[in-house]
Amino acid sequence: MPELVLNRVSKFFGETVAVDDLSLSIGDGEFVCLLGPSGCGKTTTLRMIAGFERVDTGTIKLDGEDITDQPPQKRDIGLVFQHYALFPHMTVAQNVGYGLKVRGHSRGKIDEEVEAALSLVRLGELAGRYPSQLSGGQQQRVALARALAIRPRLLLLDEPLSNLDAKLRDDMREEIRRIQKQVGITAIFVTHDQAEAFGLADRIAVMTHGRLRQMADPVSIYEQPASALVSGFIGQVNVLKGKIVALDGGRARAGIDSGLEITGIAANLGPGDLVTSMIKQERVVLSRHRPAGSENVFSCKIAARTYLGASINYQCQIERQTINAIVPNHPAFERFEAGESAFAKWSSADCRMFHA
């Protein structure tokens, strides 16, 4: 039984549509990431679920109950904020116990629950500290404990890692996932960071311009993007514009504006259609010797290279077309200097064509 259901939800700020006819269902215990660039409506969606923004049209149901017009304090939804939002005049224990206190629980019960919540986030020993005495990572753990202490029906996290430095962010990501699984709570995590979304989510909901573009498990989102918008947002892609010249089942040949002819996967396209072709940069293979096969094999010149540590980014010139290739920095892969000649190749399965 689906736990949270948004049905045709829209939100307007004056003339602009912040969230446009959004429908989605999230199952019990599921971890869903709302992923999209800033301004795509993901935070507004979260704030509507939490009850801080009025829903202009559509309904929100939680466990079958219509909560569209319920005030936030009645929803039993735990919230973790980007900037932690811990109460600075209360200790860690008082912060975590706040939700229980305003619900009128007894002292003994509050102490017990606070202890349980703090041990869940492994911060039991800091109960007496004030938020200003904690590091960013510790503050975020307290915020998580505070949200979970009320035993909410749903946990919402609004870019909770974006204020932490890179190493801490990875640890905290694992920690959030561990805690979510341990508690078994349904969670929605808003982020603009793909790595975060892929690392955490059971399913990812990709949003741009206020609309839900695709909702699927991470592998499907990455390997079978539903549109050029999703494909362009996920990962690093080469974008080639052109026109379909031939079709054979799901495979298509397209003449690219720069003069190349490439093969790729296309759905619902006909000859003569204008297309946008997307090739993931890490799927472009570079070699000195001409590789086997004839599809999508081009001789090229290395125009520039950028050393990125774990990988090397090559800018290849195929006639008038520039293609970027990301190659692992590993002895098993050939290395090139700028100015060298090479062959670039990619599988037609790694080239997806969409209506332009």
Next chain:
Amino acid sequence: MKRIVAGAGWAYLGAIYVFIVGPLLFVCAASVNGAAAFPAAFEGLSFRWYRAILNHPEFIAATWTSAMIAAVSSAIATAAAFLAGYAMLRGRKKEDPVLSTILASPILVPQIVLSLAILQFAALFGMGTGLLGLLAVHTVHGLPFALRLVMTGLARFNFSLEDASLSLGAGQLTTWRQVTLPLLRPSLIAGFTFCFILSFVNLPISLFLTDAQTTTLPVVMFAYIESRIDPMLAAVATIVVVAAAAATLTLERYLKIRLVE
């Protein structure tokens, strides 16, 4: 060269202190001077002018009236300032320049005109001189100052703390009581105290609104000077200055609240 610049700096600083604190010291000295005139050469330490106050019940009565008016009007002004500032800044909105200029406009009107205006305005509602008019004018006069101080606090207040409180199940009133007001306490106390002092020492805004039963300390002092000048006024002034300074120092030292930022 460096030494000259440093010397000039110290001299400048010294001059500021002399001109701010100097007149106060002069008043203090006059209050403990045994001489019968004011100003006069120092004739010897005496507290006769402090004792003289006790023979003027109108001063004592006016002090209580002033304190009451200051307390009530500052409380109203601070509460109104909180509500106005909260409404303007809630939801991470920018401060509304038109609204805050309107709320600050009493500063721009000469105070004596403000007093006259409130008198006429009160007459419209069938109220003459007296307590209500005085409370009104002191509240209006204090509001811009309270607003500035409360807005300073609100501008630094993180409104997502209120969201956090609501999401944890607290209602709006509980959220104010547990989160918003405790965190704004320094600005609210500063706003109240600042209004209180401004109200307590202000003469012109009260001028047209006092009557025989209800009159404020500065008005009584003013009336007293018109008939004679003796050091008793210096004694009254010294008590006011010492009380105000003590209040300010207490706030800054023990409550860590700065009146002027």
